Amino acid sequence: MSFQAYIDNIQKKTGKSPDDFKNLAEEKGFLKNGELTVKATQITDWLKEEFELGHGHAMAIYASLKGKTE
Known part of the structure; x- marks a missing residue:
């Protein structure tokens, strides 16, 4: 499975994009x-x-929080 397929599946399941997770991670410290x-x-x-x-x-x-996109 490609990295993008993982991200797409996560967004489908949670309704959240990588940017949403980044914001949540910042809120949690x-x-x-x-x-x-x-x-x-x-x-x-x-x-x-x-x-x-x-x-x-x-x-x-x-990985996306670390800046990896592929």
Whole structure:
């Protein structure tokens, strides 16, 4: 599955775009000045619990928060 397919599936499931997740991560203090302040595990645990994402999909959001787009 391509990175974009992961993002599309996440948006379909949650109604949230990568920018929405970025804003939520900033609100939670996980992201400051565009830089992650926590480890991947905290991000993935949050996404799994709050949005019921699987590990691969949570890692795709983590990657997008780190600035990866492909």
